[in-house]
Amino acid sequence: MKAPRTPPDAAQRSKLQDELRRDVAARRQGYRERALKILPHVCASCGREFDGRRLKELTVHHRDHNHENNPPDGGNWELLCIYCHDHEHEKNRLAGHYEGAVAAKETLAPSIFSPFSALDALLPTTAPSETDASGKSDKSDRSAR
Numbered sequence: 453m454k455a456p457r458t459p460p461d462a463a464q465r466s467k468l469q470d471e472l473r474r475d476v477a478a479r480r481q482g483y484r485e486r487a488l489k490i491l492p493h494v495c496a497s498c499g500r501e502f503d504g505r506r507l508k509e510l511t512v513h514h515r516d517h518n519h520e521n522n523p524p525d526g527g528n529w530e531l532l533c534i535y536c537h538d539h540e541h542e543k544n545r546l547a548g549h550y551e552g553a554v555a556a557k558e559t560l561a562p563s564i565f566s567p568f569s570a571l572d573a574l575l576p577t578t579a580p581s582e583t584d585a586s587g588k589s590d591k592s593d594r595s596a597r
C-alpha cells in the first residue's frame with residue numbers, strides 16, 4: 453500500500469468543502485426544482501414551452517425580487533425564459549428613472565420638432581420661386597433700363 457501524497461486530514465477537509473459547496477448549490481437550486489415541479493414549464497411572459505434539454509433556459513423569477521422569499525405554494529415565483537427574464541429585470545431597473553425621462557421628453561418634443569416642421573413647409577415652396585422671380589425680374593429690369 454502506497455503512502456498517500458496528501459495527509460488524510462487535508463483530503464477529508466477538501467471532501468467536506470466539496471460537500472458544503474454542493475449543499476450551497478443544492479439550496480440555491482432548491483427553489484428552481486420546486487418551482488419546476490409545481491408550475492407548468494412555460495415562460496409566463498412569451499408563452500414558449502420548455503422541456504428536455506431546453507428546460508435549463510427556463511428560469512425562476514421572484515415577483516418581489518427577493519430570492520430569499522420562497523413560499524412553498526410558489527406564490528412568489530414566475531417561470532421565465534432567459535430572454536424574458538433579462539427583459540423583466542431591465543424593465544424594473546429602468547422603472548425608477550423612466551417617469552422623469554418621459555416628462556423631459558414630452559416638454560422637449562414641441563420646442564425641437566415644431567421649428568423644423570415649419571422650415572420643411574417653407575423651404576420647397578419659397579426657394580425655387582424666389583430664384584425664378586429674381587432671374588426674370590433681373591432681365592426685365594436690365595432690358596427696361
Ligand SMILES: [Zn+2]
Nearest residue numbers: 495498533536
Ligand atoms: Zn419568454
Ligand SMILES: [Zn+2]
Nearest residue numbers: 512513514537
Ligand atoms: Zn428575476
